[in-house]
Amino acid sequence: MANIPQDKRILSIQSHVVAGYVGNKAASFPLQLLGWEVDAALTVSFSNHTGPRYGRWGGSKFDAAHLEDVFSALDANGLLRQSHLLTGYVPGADALKVVVRAVDRLRAVNPKLVYVLDPVMGDDGRIYVSESVIPIYKALLPRATCATPNYFEAELLTDVKILDAASLKAALRMFHERYRLPNIVISAVSLGTAELEKLGFTDVRDASGSTPRRMLVCSGSTIVSAPGELIKSVAFGVAFPELAEHYEGVGDVFSSLVAGRFPCHSDPAFSAHPVSPLAHTVELAIGSLQGILARTRQHALALANNRPEAIVPREGESADERVRRLRTVELRLIQSQQEILDPEIRYRAKQYLLPYLPFLSQFRLFAFSAFSLSASFNGRSPVDSVSRRSDYSNGLSRARSFTVSVFTSPPVPRMESWIIMMIYISMLRRSTITVRCRR
């Protein structure tokens, strides 16, 4: 009994703080409200969020030995059988290496694991973890189903400086090509009107109907493979107004909402979405966040006697002033149950055009992410069955033999598909491919 992976059970590996909402404190409640059993593994135990904002904190980080001990015991008790995995803030390289092993254990128990990786490293040009985690995240990305970096983390991982519409699209492609990642969401990039127009956002207004001073764009992309067509990606963006204030933990709530609503094709609202299931997930996550932030801002202003200047940082504020201000701008997560469960979607996804991926990288993607593909997008997959031997020792999972079905609908597969197939086969030395035609 109960040896199958459990439905709606997510392992969330993130920080813990007593007061405020970041890490697992920000992620657990929204997920639980959405019906998830959240197994929260903690990477640190702090009094409050750290960094230059509060400036004072107590508590400690967990070392690699503690984390290894926790995951080993879970494994021994058969408790590493989650259907989903979400990883967030892990402060050091040694601890992150333990997380990599945990991912492999989970995947070994449940090959269909959905892994949403939030590579929490920094924000606004500032890195707040050890830089030694960057190469480990790069090795971890090919194991993920979806990653949710912010623009700065996306830059660190792709080496693409995201300045405009073109470089944003290049970064999205890079996640697919370099890391064979089937889904990518870059959470928020601040762009001016000209660049927004290049992405198709020609008429952007905020809730009051006026054009906001600056917009953020959350962009995503999913690899898709339609019958008889080349593998390509469906990319999209959601543009929404930027707030003047900074709220802590927004990224952590966002990644939890992406994980909690990760495209599930049993729900027609996702599979029938005009752009893609991931686009609908992102629309819902942004809808929830906008609701939470509006409520948070309203509360902060009420505490500050409706003086907006009192809730933004100012030059030379004392430590006590800063701390008093920060207390007022903590996310109103608990009060926003309605916004989490049933968000109003005010900002809709617009589809982007990304160029076809080059043949070679397309092949690799095809081979290495076959499982993810078939699990992550609706419609028939060209990959019919894959027998995979896991070989995680070099950080890659390789398909050794698989059967490719070429669907004959439209009746004659496009010639280009056949040409590419021939190239694939000629390049494959260590794999066995069976090509079958289907009607």
Next chain:
Amino acid sequence: MANIPQDKRILSIQSHVVAGYVGNKAASFPLQLLGWEVDAALTVSFSNHTGPRYGRWGGSKFDAAHLEDVFSALDANGLLRQSHLLTGYVPGADALKVVVRAVDRLRAVNPKLVYVLDPVMGDDGRIYVSESVIPIYKALLPRATCATPNYFEAELLTDVKILDAASLKAALRMFHERYRLPNIVISAVSLGTAELEKLGFTDVRDASGSTPRRMLVCSGSTIVSAPGELIKSVAFGVAFPELAEHYEGVGDVFSSLVAGRFPCHSDPAFSAHPVSPLAHTVELAIGSLQGILARTRQHALALANNRPEAIVPREGESADERVRRLRTVELRLIQSQQEILDPEIRYRAKQYLLPYLPFLSQFRLFAFSAFSLSASFNGRSPVDSVSRRSDYSNGLSRARSFTVSVFTSPPVPRMESWIIMMIYISMLRRSTITVRCRR
């Protein structure tokens, strides 16, 4: 701005486990669902619950220095301003001493703090913390607003062996008298039919209408002081059927529900309850728990192909069998949002009669818990104003001077009240009393 204690913000000091629902994992979600901001301070970080049940676990306890560091940082950032406090599993004496200091800090910031103390020490005759915590809990009880021990913990704290109706009542009284505790709830005592009848439970049936093999009684008592009357207590019990299976974390969910709905007289459903506000709190908590347990049992049986014997422990089961069984009986907390928010009250509170408390102890109670009294029960309090100097160094909070109003309704205060008042005054050496008559 924002220097007042925040409404509906609770500090919950308990354990953390990755998988399963005990400690803060069991307490946080119900509280959050009820609208509380839960500041969860962790005493341990384990993979799963420990003790003889799973038998295997990983992780570690936090030492006193870690906890002190966390509370000091919260204090420095002005984040120890919660309106409510809940404490649960604290494994060792040193850590518990740090908790005692945290209680004093919280009370210093917010004299109206509501503190629900769950003295988690053991169950079913087995103690699972260091015995050195017992005297510290005894010193902590006078600082609490309410305690929620199970029968075994009540025995450890009162030295009364709870075997029948009489000893149960004696234990309730002992919490009032020895520890000056204004509210006490002993969570569940297993009693036979004869003893149940002595408590007024003459017709007990379970949900199916049949008389269950054994009943549990959850009993509570609140100190009340009505105008012109002696101080007395209103005690009550709620009887409900005992389940054959053991579910982990039930006590932790219970204490969180007591804390989350602790009598608030702005809600007429509590202040108008025929027995007492605390009785209504307990009715609601038991209603929620019965709903959660029914759902959990149903799920466990479904996983075990409807074989009830598969979800109870059996002689000589292997470690793997035990672990597999335990996984199936984890509380279905996340799936029970409706039962937590809007419980069906199937089992109602019946009032008990406890004898008048002796004069001397009554006086002490009167003097020392004056603040708690006026905050914890509706109606006019005979204690009109109390100026209190906190002196926690010996574990007691003492009133040094106060004004007693004798309400002249009924027109002539009962003679006995005057006699007791004279005794009080004659015994008071270090306090100043002003007696005023009021119409």
